[in-house]
Amino acid sequence: MFQALLFDLDGTLVPMNMETFMKEYFRAVARKFAHLIYPEKLIHNILDGTMAMVNNTDPEKTNKEVFWSHFLPRVSLPAEVLVSMFDEFYACDFAALKDCIQPNPLARPLMNSLFEKGFQIVIATNPVFPERAIQERLNWVEIGDLPYALVTTYENSHFCKPRVEYYEEVISYLGVKPQDCLMIGNDVEEDLIAGTLGIRTFLVDDWLLNARKLPIETDYRGSFGDLVSFLRSL
Numbered sequence: 001m002f003q004a005l006l007f008d009l010d011g012t013l014v015p016m017n018m019e020t021f022m023k024e025y026f027r028a029v030a031r032k033f034a035h036l037i038y039p040e041k042l043i044h045n046i047l048d049g050t051m052a053m054v055n056n057t058d059p060e061k062t063n064k065e066v067f068w069s070h071f072l073p074r075v076s077l078p079a080e081v082l083v084s085m086f087d088e089f090y091a092c093d094f095a096a097l098k099d100c101i102q103p104n105p106l107a108r109p110l111m112n113s114l115f116e117k118g119f120q121i122v123i124a125t126n127p128v129f130p131e132r133a134i135q136e137r138l139n140w141v142e143i144g145d146l147p148y149a150l151v152t153t154y155e156n157s158h159f160c161k162p163r164v165e166y167y168e169e170v171i172s173y174l175g176v177k178p179q180d181c182l183m184i185g186n187d188v189e190e191d192l193i194a195g196t197l198g199i200r201t202f203l204v205d206d207w208l209l210n211a212r213k214l215p216i217e218t219d220y221r222g223s224f225g226d227l228v229s230f231l232r233s234l
């Protein structure tokens, strides 16, 4: 029925309130850089850089390149200082954000059974974060060591959700047809947009996000527990 299963991470595999998580994330980043840059200025420019990634349509530029080319000139600090501090932030300080999420004891047994069945599995998280930050979140739900076909990061991706180009890039990398894929996510806009390409969608609604109150069009819908039963039946 499906060859490839695309999993969103935040609010799907990792139980979390996105708003709380982002608030704590910005608080932690601001604290890290407080001796160098005013928190408001830092956060404003991280958000701006993130929007630049989301709006980018140049397939030649990675999200990382877009972010830094936008962010660096606006904060007037040397690139090597900023880059190494961000690396250190993700390597050390980011781990403390685990307190904002809940465990997901269903995730690892589910993933193991899906790998055994031979699915190509993608961590299709919005690639606005470095690989390190995504690896960390996978570790929080104990699925960081599995042989994924692809984990989308800001280093390896050229587009973000909710652009369809993001999904086109994923399926072209996998070499599969859209109709052979299932996108599993909790965000009505960012995850269900995959459906416009012919990718089938499963909306996990425990931590449902629908910021723009869009009409909900999905092939399947349910809790994470329902998702586990659905995938077991494949």
Ligand SMILES: [Mg+2]
Pocket (backbone or CB within 6 Å): 008, 009, 010, 011, 012, 185, 186, 187
């Ligand atoms: Mg999500």
